[in-house]
Amino acid sequence: MSSLDQDQRLHPGCRNKTTVSSDSSDAHELAKQPLQGLKLASHAVLEEAQHRGRLKCSKCGGSRMFFCYTCCALVGVSLQEIPSLKLPVKIDIIKHPNETDGKSTAIHAKILAPGDVTIYTYPCIPEYEKDKVVLVFPGPGAVSVQHMMQRLHDRSSSRSHDSSDEPCVKRRKSEEVQGPTENLESGSPDEAKSSESRVYPLQKVVFIDSTWNQTNKISTDERLQDLLQVELQMRKTCFWRRQKGKPDTYLATIEAIYYFLKDFHENCLAQEYSGEYDNLLFFYSYLHTVINKAKTSAGKC
Template identity: 35%
Template structure:
């Protein structure tokens, strides 16, 4: 590995500033590799096959509770050691499970389950909560006539807008962890071409699809042909539970963790009427969002810091992809 970069050619905003991510410097103190207690394979921080931390870290890592269940469908050709999906399973083991395609559940009879996947009929998270918003749909997203957005997406989904000709009717319903409009979300962990094949499977094809707000990815690993708004799996999970929480319980006005995440202005527009005054240290699970799920990015932020210790941000091709 090359020597650490001493100077940046252009200034950059540190994306995780003010987020409630636990101190991950303990990871830098772990020397060598360790044996997984289940499969006896050599691992660094966690076993990406068994989805558990190494014994030396078991009591040191943050653990999260999520507002709903997360299923991740991983394509069998995805390299386990390079996927960020396992981060969620290690940090929130009671709420995350990973399946390797084609060995997946049959979701056809499941209610209140959604698939995070862009399609022509995708809903937004605010629409799950019956907010009066819609996607801007212009010129079929730049696709040739006859092509379906869900199978040939080449441009980002435009921002959500509040309908101007009708007053927004945010639901007055009081939400708890037990009565959210969705109880399980399914994510596909694969390349775009692989995900289209999984989406065609009849066991998931009938699920309602949900599209996330645009957010620039901070993932350092380049995927050819993918723009900056293609999120790593762990980023997408964080974005989804963030949007669910804000729409259910609001956003703490004192929370500044979103300042440098580069989320589209549409998110902030929709969050504005849901922003609440609350104590700056209030992180109760049904309190306005104040970083309750930021530790999903615990391993991700640590690796981001390590990469940027040795490489100039502006030299990494992943951050020079088109927006």
């Protein structure tokens, strides 16, 4: 278990409280080093890039460090030098147009898991199948990740029942499913089928990338209204850009994606978590260390 998770569970029956360790010294140490214990790729490449300094993005010419948040491209490091993740479910990030690109952590997810993460700028929102997509956002009707799959199955079953009275269109023989085919990358047909059954009918997970004062405009958009809302267990953010007047349980986008996938791995895939998605915090953890060292040197923390 990552130290990010320790002492950050939701207090039973209360959304706005978190349990606190009885050992104040442990809690103090956790506060000082909240990102310890993660299974991360070496940060040596980032240390070297930082030593070289900011470089111009080859696409837009902007002065950047590590990556260009405008072009979603690496700067000063290569793809072979950073970790690449394959996620168990596709992720869409809806970014508020007023969200400052350089302050957003959504770009981390896109660079580290490019095949599974798509970023849209509001008001651009794709059409979603309501019983196959969830929105990670707190609200009165939000459910936990643990109960998410059952609710989706209930929705899917209800939809199937509603359409059961409609006459079936007989398909031509060439259109019929020919049976399971073997996936060479994911094991035997039975293993692939078992894996798919654990995540069905979930196809995509949507996150909102904006300040908390801006989220209402996106979360209330009619195109997202019918999506099942999922609320993460209370966690404490490590973000260095804390939003004034907001509690420390308001997470940065990359933190929310990481915690969702960790909970999904344990509760939906029913597998023990062994750091499979820790590298989503590859850039985040390094920047956290660098920024907090700078603050300490400046006597600000």
